[in-house]
Amino acid sequence: MGPLKGLRVVELAGIGPGPFCAMFLADLGADVVRIDRPAGGIVATEYKKDLLNRGKRSVSLDLKTQAAEALRLIEKADVLIEGFRPGVAERLGVGPQDCFAVNPKLVYGRMTGWGQSGPRAHTAGHDIAYIAVSGVLHTIGPADGPPSVPLNLIGDFGGGAMYLAAGILAALWETRTSGKGQVVDAAIVDGAAHLLTLQWSMLQGGTWADRRGVNLLDGGAPFYGVYETSDGKHMAVGPLEPQFFAEMMTRLGLAGETDDYFSRERWPALRSLIADVFRSRTQGEWAEVFAGSDGCVAPVLSLWDAAADEHLQARGTYVVHEGATQPAPAPRFSRTPPELGRRPPHPGEDALDDVLSSWT
Secondary structure, eight states: OOOOOOOEEEEESSSHHHHHHHHHHHHHTTEEEEEEOTTTTSSSSSGGGGGGGGGGEEOOOOOOHHHHHHHHHTOOOSSEEEOOOTTTEEEEEEEEHHHHHHHHEEEEEEEEESOOSSSTTTSSSOOHHHHHTTTTGSSOOOOOOOOOOOIIIIIIIIIHHOOOOHHHHHHHHHHHHHHHOEEEEEHHHHHHHHTHHHHHHHHHHHHHOOTTTTSSTTTTTSSSSSOOTTTTTTEOOOOOOOOHHHHHHHTTTGGOTTTTTTTTTGHHHHHHHHHHHTTSSHHHHHHHHHHHHHHOOEOOHHHHHHHHHHHHHHHTTTEEEETTEEESSSSSSSSSSOOOSOOOOOTTTTTTHHHHHOOO
């Protein structure tokens, strides 16, 4: 049931990146037990469709009075994930030192926006603030408009959850030789900034301007952006290489307009030319024109349309499991393929003693 089969993870209930990280580990086969609050937990939707909790078990504990019970579970775990503000876990009696006292080999994963230190560490925040301060938000959006909000994918899930998952797995590898656990401090501001490494390289190399909407990969180039179709939908284009750009222009009927396409002086006129052509047909018609080609052009699909896309259906990228459409586990493994297990549990659905018995 996945490459992480046998890995025992305790998740202290939270929202956003912590649950996503724990879900990712559960998708790959880890046995994740979520400690929910007795009041019913933190559920953003009907619990059976709260997909960030898929594949997990849930026990109900009040950490203010039942920290000792939580430590009984943590004692048998390989990993703990918490997303409290700095100092809260310590006050509850489940901080790193409390946990290491009963389980010296534990990997203690901490998920925050600002990190465990620094002037903002104890202040509240959400994804948009973290990517704003890290510099990411400034880079996204049109040149003549405000920054565009990129969902919470770059901060919460990209710079947060996935960096925590990578840190946990790295710490587990190190524990194999040292026999000691450690704290993984995953801050969204750190991860989001780290994701900007390419842009920092280009900025200091003179090929990236510190302004949005005017660069090669931020929509500034006419061959890397989005164009509206006649039915009000959109096509995404990204033929950076000469042969791919030539393919796109040929299929647009603009084969004679490929010279000096990297010249910024040409970009305004080239963008207008390409935009006029895309507005002449529907999204479906353009999708047929570019089907099977190397033009690097694809339709911008809605969520439901993406789930029904021929290629994604062939790969099983989206699946229907326990009555809910959802992304399948990723990435793929040749020998230990993960598969979706139990539906998201009702908060407190599992008995602590049953979980402890299974973790003997």
